[in-house]
Amino acid sequence: MREGARLPGVDDGGDEPEPIVLHVDADCFYASCERLREPALRGEPVVVGMGYEADETVGAVATASYEARAFGVESAQAISSALERLPRRADCADRPDLDEDATGYYRPVDMEFYQSVAADVRTILHECADVVREVSIDEAYLDVSERTAWPVAEGFARHVKDRIRREVGVTVSVGVASTMSVAKIASDFEKPDGLTVVEPAAVREFLAPLSVDLLYGVGPVTARELRRMGLETAADVAETDPKPLVDAFGERGRELYERARGVDDRRVEPTGVPKSFSRESAFDASLEAPGPKRETIRTLAAAVAERATREGALYRTIGIKAVTPPYDVHTRENSLPGPVDDPDLVERTALSLFAEFERERVRKVGVRLANLEFAAGEQTSLEGWDGEASVPVGEDTVSTDEQSAGRRRGGQSTLVDFANDEHD
Numbered sequence: 001m002r003e004g005a006r007l008p009g010v011d012d013g014g015d016e017p018e019p020i021v022l023h024v025d026a027d028c029f030y031a032s033c034e035r036l037r038e039p040a041l042r043g044e045p046v047v048v049g050m051g052y053e054a055d056e057t058v059g060a061v062a063t064a065s066y067e068a069r070a071f072g073v074e075s076a077q078a079i080s081s082a083l084e085r086l087p088r089r090a091d092c093a094d095r096p097d098l099d100e101d102a103t104g105y106y107r108p109v110d111m112e113f114y115q116s117v118a119a120d121v122r123t124i125l126h127e128c129a130d131v132v133r134e135v136s137i138d139e140a141y142l143d144v145s146e147r148t149a150w151p152v153a154e155g156f157a158r159h160v161k162d163r164i165r166r167e168v169g170v171t172v173s174v175g176v177a178s179t180m181s182v183a184k185i186a187s188d189f190e191k192p193d194g195l196t197v198v199e200p201a202a203v204r205e206f207l208a209p210l211s212v213d214l215l216y217g218v219g220p221v222t223a224r225e226l227r228r229m230g231l232e233t234a235a236d237v238a239e240t241d242p243k244p245l246v247d248a249f250g251e252r253g254r255e256l257y258e259r260a261r262g263v264d265d266r267r268v269e270p271t272g273v274p275k276s277f278s279r280e281s282a283f284d285a286s287l288e289a290p291g292p293k294r295e296t297i298r299t300l301a302a303a304v305a306e307r308a309t310r311e312g313a314l315y316r317t318i319g320i321k322a323v324t325p326p327y328d329v330h331t332r333e334n335s336l337p338g339p340v341d342d343p344d345l346v347e348r349t350a351l352s353l354f355a356e357f358e359r360e361r362v363r364k365v366g367v368r369l370a371n372l373e374f375a376a377g378e379q380t381s382l383e384g385w386d387g388e389a390s391v392p393v394g395e396d397t398v399s400t401d402e403q404s405a406g407r408r409r410g411g412q413s414t415l416v417d418f419a420n421d422e423h424d
């Protein structure tokens with residue numbers, strides 16, 4: 001953990017400088033791609049979506065160029081609403097009532113083409129950074145701490161933007177900050193074609209006036225609840241007593257409070273590296289006897305620890321999950337002072353965390369390792385993750401994963417097992 005990241009706006013005075021994180025997000029990405037192969041669309045309102053042809057009625061907007069957004073067209077809108085706000089330019093010939101300047105170009109979604117453009121952008125991002133985490137087709141975090149320094153970070157980010165514009169032909173907005181969450185907010189700050197740098201000492205000042213909606217992980221429901229509590233801005237959240245937040249939102253409330261203060265200890269991890277390993281088993285019937293449950297915990301603990309060892313991962317957090325009827329999910333976890341690879345400790349900790357549920361009726365149990373660290377040089381291959389079955393939690397879920405814990409340990413046939421690696 002980096003002390004510097006814990007004290008936003010304060011130079012930690014230590015040897016280790018604050019990380020330099022870039023969040024890169026392409027501007028109206030699908031529309032920009034359409035403009036690449038049809039330059040006449042530049043500067044025009046462009047809507048990419050489905051369902052706008054004369055005989056179609058159902059469909060939605062994937063994205064709209066900023067010129068089209070000025071007419072009120074936006075992502076996820078029903079195409080019928082978009083057409084009301086911005087009729088098709090193609091219909092002008094048949095409809096003399098239309099003002100051509102208040103119409104736009106509609107294009108269908110062509111994922112294959114957008115993927116190829118995204119791949120070109122990605123190549124540049126990988127050339128510019130030591131660590132790249134791709135989060136969606138047009139969005140990635142870069143750790144460039146070793147490539148630049150704070151006084152020249154803006155120039156570095158401009159260089160990344162310029163390369164993408166010159167070599168691929170699309171514009172991206174970039175946020176530069178010492179944490180992932182502030183970099184993300186910063187990339188959105190001056191969109192399109194934006195570049196916002198938030199130096200470590202300026203984090204609190206930057207966040208302070210922002211509406212709570214802009215904070216990491218806050219959707220409309222949480223925002224409404226925060227407003228009800230009298231919290232309108234990030235500064236309001238940062239300065240409040242965190243207890244009511246934790247009471248209202250649980251762990252997420254604590255996280256919200258920290259994010260509003262600019263605290264975010266997450267480091268940029270390469271795409272494909274998991275955040276946690278977990279194994280779960282559902283019981284056919286709810287059991288009250290502790291014996292079989294303890295045995296299941298042991299089995300799951302061994303399986304999950306073996307998985308971590310196989311992947312060269314150390315872990316700092318050991319947790320369990322117990323689902324009691326009707327479907328109440330309880331989680332407990334213990335964080336260690338340092339990362340370990342210790343299967344016996346996983347078993348002991350899991351059993352002791354599970355003790356409070358031993359005599360309860362339990363539908364499902366799970367063991368989870370988190371706060372992973374990967375030993376240098378043992379970076380995991382992507383195929384390793386793909387081969388693992390990952391199926392949704394559910395009563396009657398049957399895993400086809402031949403390596404799942406129960407079977408490997410030789411037959412707890414009452415168990416339905418599945419494996420899940422959490423990536424985000």
Ligand code: TTP
Nearest residue numbers: 025026027028029030031062063075076138191
């Ligand atoms: P975004 O980055 O959210 O949007 P954008 O790039 O179009 O616009 P912005 O300038 O605000 O970043 O999403 C990237 C692409 O993902 C977008 O071009 C189209 C697609 N998309 C959908 O298909 N449906 C949606 O609801 C959203 C939000 C995006």
Ligand code: MG
Nearest residue numbers: 025026027138
């Ligand atoms: Mg985008």
